[in-house]
Amino acid sequence: STADIQTTLRRTQGLPWVNTIAADSSGHSFFSQSQVLPRITDELAQRCSTPLGRATYPSSGLAVLDGSRSDCALGSDPDAVQPGIFGPGRMPTVKDAPYVENSNDSAWLTNADAPLTGFERVFGTVAAPRSMRTRGAIEDVSAMAAKGRLTVGDLQDQQYANRAPAGDLAAADLARACTALPGGRAVGSDGTAVDVSAACGVLAHWDRKVDTGSRGALLFDRFWRRATAVPAAELWKVPFSAADPARTPNTLNTSAPGVTSALADAVAELRAARIALDAPLGDHQGVVRNGKRIPVGGGTESLGIWNKTEPVWDAAGGGYTEVSAGSSYIQAVGWDGSKCPVARTLLTYSQSSNPKSPHFSDQTELYSGERWVTSRFCEKDIARSPALRVVRVHEHR
Template identity: 50%
Template sequence: MSRTGPRAAAAALPAAALPAAALLAATLLAATLLAPLPASAGARDGMSATIRYTEYGIPHVVADDYAGLGYGTGYAAAKDNLCLLAQGVVTLSGERSKYFGPGAAPDGSLSSASTNLASDVFFTGVNRSGVVERLAARPAPHGPSEEIRALSRGWAAGYNRRLREGKITDPACKGAAWLRPITEKDVYRRAYALAMLGGSGMVTDGIVNAAPPGRDAPKAATPARPEVEAAVRNLMAGTGMGSNAVAAGSGATATGRGLLLGNPHYPWQGGRRFWQVQQTIPGELNVSGAGLLGSTTVNIGHNAAFAWSHTVATGVPFTLTELRLVPGDPTSYFVDGRIEKMTKRRVTVQVKQPDGAVKPVTRTQWSTRYGPVVTSVLSLDLPWTGWNAYAITDPNARNLRLLNTSLALGKARTTGEAVTALKSTQGLPWVNTIAADSRGEALYAQIQVLPNVTDDFADRCNTVLGRLMYRMGGVAVLDGTRSGCAPGAAPGTLQPGILNPDRYPVLTRSDYVTNSNDSHWLSNPEKPLTGYPRIVGDEESERSLRTRSGLVAVRDRLDEGRFARADMQDLVFANRVHAGELAVGGTVEMCRDMRLGEPCDVLAEWDVKADVDSRGALLFDRYWRKAAAAWDLWKTPFDVSDPVRTPRGFNTGSWAARKALVDAVRELRSSGIPLDAPLGDHQHVTRNGERVPIGGGTEALGLLNKIEAVWTPGEGYTEVRHGSSYVQVVSFDGDRCPDTRTLLTYSQSADPTSPHYADQTKLFSEKKWVTGRFCAGEIESAPNLRTIELD
């Protein structure tokens, strides 16, 4: 249902353009939407829901309407992860320094801020700008749909009910002064922060720390090429996110219908975790899967006829603009020959002092017509000099449509309806969509929110630095002296400055599509996708070992026969180390030539997997991390005509590889770790004192089951930072219930007192899965079914 009438129309206009009466109406609308909920909001407003819990604490929420569905979902989410959710509320309110001190680092789930103070200044600035309230007040499709408004209102009420019950057992926040009821605004703030993660949220420190230069500042500064190359190479790695997904169609499945594997790689700690849920409004919505904590919707999942997943895309969701400053006045800049002043905003946050007192601290933020001034993008310094400065333009800083898109995907019945949903809602900020439907179609679609930068536009408007960064990584650095070099409005878009939804790559196949965080180009090698703007992604360039590993595994499976559900499960947890498949034979030959003895025998007997019982996997891991970037590693370089199989041919004469092997052997021996130790003995997590071995491995190894863990000398990998998270395999077979297997690798709850704190983590260790329960009969037959009635 969409809002109509003068009140909705007023909300869609910028405040400066509204007459007094309309401005008042829009203000009242925003106030109504975002007012705090009373303690009895759920019961007073008639919200009700039923929550049925099946194995491993997975809730199935049923309600008569969207408000009730949000009510049950918010309650269940808070029951499992109240402390993580409440930490996010503190972060987005700009109050971390008040409660936890200014110097500690946030968990990184909502921005890249390196300190609590930087996080508070950033989010307080966002809150003072009123942007979330303005976006929330806009009617759909520009703002939240009526269904999302009801879900968000109900979600806040359900969260508050759980908080009001006082059944807090998690020591992370039990009795904490920072626990408080939330409002609908808090729900929107979280969705907004997630949308910005690939842009403004990735350069938080660079925005917060931007300050005009002093008198002795250099006249001008341009980053050196090696610095640029490193920054571009690590662009999205700084977000700590990745993913694999494979969708198979009728020509590649045993059922002749769709089959989907979703394997997102996300943090294991902090508030950017997935949480499983099924949401049902009889006759209206029935979707199961997982959402990022705080989401009112399922972000990755399936319904009775359609399944989807997301992978982090290569599209660059921001642009930089180089400003030519006025001599003697570094806070003014030239546009079209005229002088413009930067906007100065003083932001004050409350900061806990060493003696426990709380005092205000004020910082200044600087902004331009192109966006906030920024002095660094990940590892690349962009100094603010007396001659130039840089601003970041982040179109997702005007995007509160993400939840609309997730809900629309949850309602889609076919891949065609999914494409329509993506194009009409325009809410995905930094991900691809890979999907399959019961008709047997497989879909790859990179329809996201990117700046409206075509290659022709980039040629006209990029600076010298921009030409280099755009060619290497799709990062445009535009000429700020020309107003015409700001990305403009495109046809068919819901906001100015974003790319036309018809300019993105979309591929529908009856065999398969796949993505492992490389660009669109080789979603299916039989149909390379070319001709898209560089900002979307690169083409005809070397693929990562993980991408190649996935394509080889799919092709190997199809050479033997069509995919069944179990085959897709095996694909991700086979733990094939593609780097080992390409290089272990040559490494053993090199090792024997070096007369190293035991390491050669260990690697020769290795099963070339990263299973918990694989002996030699740890030695190869420590060696390959050191050797992988060597320029002389391969005899046959990348060949665009054979992109899946090149580069190849391990160079046994590589001096970098020889040194890496010696260093790895020395490292393990000095740590007292046997060279043939089973991987799980030294790659594990500890849950309530119990050590749980973990299989999988790092990005450089080229295996689908990505696991990035903290290396502790003398012990091994003692904690997982991020990697495989919510894994789902969904198979369709006629009119029957979807045949689904899922696994949440770090389990449903972060509360160490919960029975669902480590239960699925142990399944992950043993390569076991949870059987999905989607249809009513499946749910009702679950052993130890528990039901909660909320009214």
């Protein structure tokens, strides 16, 4: 149960940095930022910060304290497992909300309908812009919660939905601005005029997804990586509002310096790499295993992609030729009224790092095909597995 999980977290305080999200078969949900954090209160940071700490603590939550003063010691919470760290009672926690969600952001909008506030700065920011991935996830998860009566199949569909929230916000405006460019040309960051007219239709017809077959996704991705270097105050017409954090900022400011030049640079880059502007994403984003190329969907976090893929760009190699990070262990779990959970899992990197193993790329290929592994918990489920093999191990005496 989620209560068991909370009890264990309180008793052990055994997690150095990750969040915990859980649900149980009784309908309870749970989130906790139950991390081992030094007991740095805002009051302590204000009183004991060095000049460097006075700059770093408000901006990043990184404290630099005056170690020469005994009154600047970290202190202790009565429920902490050891002195110098925060106790469980001071951790951001949500219980029994209609949904809980976190996409490597602070706990503030774990449930956007009931934001978490009142915690020390070291736990993360509040009332500040969220990542595009957090914004997209809030939209998707809140919609799923509103629908209700979800199945494991719904969770599986969400994993591979591959919607690009940044594309939903910006692609149409960019396509219109592209069409309006005099002579269909934009000036790149190096001052070179680039014919971008062919990109206008590609952007307009892109399906706003990062599936392996999505045409225009690669072009927008290469544009967006440059466009996000434009300060947010210039990039968006509607600024961030803490009163509407999941939907702001919005409305691309196509007249901002750097926006059309980012498009020109992206077009020039793809042409130099001999990649068609409307090439399917999977033709130029994948991994190689034992000489076999495996196309991979998903996209970078700045696009807001749920199915995160952080690929490595190699223009000479034909695009994104490897993946450095992203979706790793994935699970979709639920209950159907029986004693056993219904679970579908996937390890995107596959189970073995040995190129000679049959499990070196098997689940990576499943991931490429948007498929899953059926996890079997109960004996009857294990016995029904067509791949069941029983090995009896004994000790020689």
